[in-house]
Amino acid sequence: MRRPPISEQLERARNAGSQLHHFHGGLRLRHNKKISCELPLEATPLPPRLFVPMLQHSGLSAEPAVKPGQQVLKGERIGYFGVKEEMAVHAPTSGTVKLLARRPISHPSGEDGLCVVIEPDGLDQWTQLTPIENWQEADPALLRQRIREAGIVGLGGAVFPTAIKVDDAHLRGIHTLILNGAECEPYISCDEMLMREQPGSIILGARILQRAIGAGRTLIAIEDQMGAVNESLKAAVKEAGADDIDIVKVTTIYPEGGEKQLIQVLTGLEVPSGGRPADLGLLCQNVATATAVANAVVEGKSLIERIVTVTGSGIRQPRNLLARIGTPIENLVDQCGGYTEDAARLILGGPMMGYALTSDSNPVIKAANCILVLSELEIEPPQAEMPCIRCGECVRVCPALLLPQELNWQIRNQQWEEVVDYGLKDCIECGCCDFVCPSHIPLVDWFRYGKAELKSLQIERGKAESARVRFEAREARLAREKQERRQRLEQKKQGLRDQADKKKKLAEAIERVQSRKDGGK
């Protein structure tokens, strides 16, 4: 697709939402969302123990800031990450820190990680809260700092620290804030439930974010299937008197909720490869993130809970729950009536992008938008992988306009330069290609592996480069030292020679005087 000139792109980005467009590929999937939307949102009671993982985002783990036996209050910081406050982890309730232990942390690797184990005291007492009440007049920098301290991350599933995104947006200049309510993955309904039950806080969050980044307007993108949501959001907008907030209905095609796909639908423009929505003057945030921002600013509350969809045919009463971070998943399942007899697989996230968990004692994490339990019937038995027949189905459905069959071949053959050229980094791991592949090739697994290898290669290259620089610096230093030593030696020799000269001259002078004296006699 040819890109229009920059001025036209910006113009179209400014008019985002006025006209809807399409993105390439995608799938129309059965929604399976209704089953979890019938019961109202309910808060999860305090479990006997909370297991708060220190690693809740990709990258490095936070360091625990508490010791066993220490009393903590709700919202107190229990994990920090050096100067990077945005990675902080907070206590989900008041109580005693029982121990710091390595436990399952709902990580895709299935491995254990460091958790702070808290025994609640039942009082659920908040720490000293510092709300910014008159946020309408507050300095935007203060608002951004509050978002940073509250440990808010993107709650759509990517868990990228919101503070970093917001800071970047502020620096680059953003005209439109897009709130992503297009929750396109089957089964997941936590955002829909949020928009139905707490539209006011979403609108409030939108207005705060708008002020924090200096955006002129907000677009809330929802799916056309979400009937009640449109009305509730509209009413909330009216109530807040926010005429700069528009609600746009988009057609439900998976993966429309992907940031880049949603922007393409709203503006008809592609976010450039390797670029970000900020290049078009846009910032995309999940609706749940906006609520977290509203809570952080207006009430001073850090991110300690989130809405989780507990659903699937393996659950007796699928519904949405407001759960504290660190609550064991089994507590949520129990609250939903427990498992059905034919429950077979526990998945964190949706059926397309989620990953299987080995145990339901894993805690709820910031990224946990959905707990999906599938029955035996829904899981296809492992199918033997067949050779690629080059049917091109994967190319037809790829929303990032990649060539999955080519990438698959190149990754298997470790042709890393070609892999980069064919744009593996633009793959959003949506799983569409995997889904349609008639040969049952686990394409996304290969792409994840390819991305991991590229990253390792990059790290290795970086290390080699730094070793080379250090080696050269050392060589240069050794050469310089040698040179200096030679110079010093030379100077010393010269000094000795001078001294000998002086002595000689002195002796001559004495001799001359002596001879003159002798001559005078």
Place this chain on the structure above:
Amino acid sequence: MLNAIIAITLLGSLFGLGLGWAARKFRVESDPVVDQIDALLPQTQCGQCNFPGCRPYAEAIARGEADINQCPPGGEAGIKALADLLGVEAKPLNPDNGEEKLKKVAVIDEPACIGCTLCIQACPVDAIVGAAKLMHTVIESECTGCELCLPPCPVDCIDLVTPKKTLADWRWPRPEVDHPATLTAGKTP
């Protein structure tokens, strides 16, 4: 005919002069082939290739004095990359230079260290800090695992260990052929 010959001769000498001038004017100091070879070497600076560092080895390869299969840390992949660059046949690693091993880093047993500074002098990438009669330590992130600090240590207090893996280092593994079940749940009817 004569005109043509004169014209071509003139043009030829003109372009020749131009090229000669450009070659002098825009001369690149360093040999780009050496740089390209150097970029493919692992920069371990271990000297197992019998040259005092990766750069000297790269220069020797460029001069045709060394073979491409003398770098154990680079391993098979490194030899293949060099073969691709230089347009020669890849060959197995020369066993005289050593064997390909997993990457390790040096760790000093600090209580045992006597502060002799010999390892500091041996380290090709300045990854050991310390001073005379004071404890030394290895900067793990800068250590290339070249093993050059091992022989000079008079009290044998340096070990090579495999670096500790954390969850941050975790990567998606290479898929096996019998992959987990795919889903039919959401498939369009």
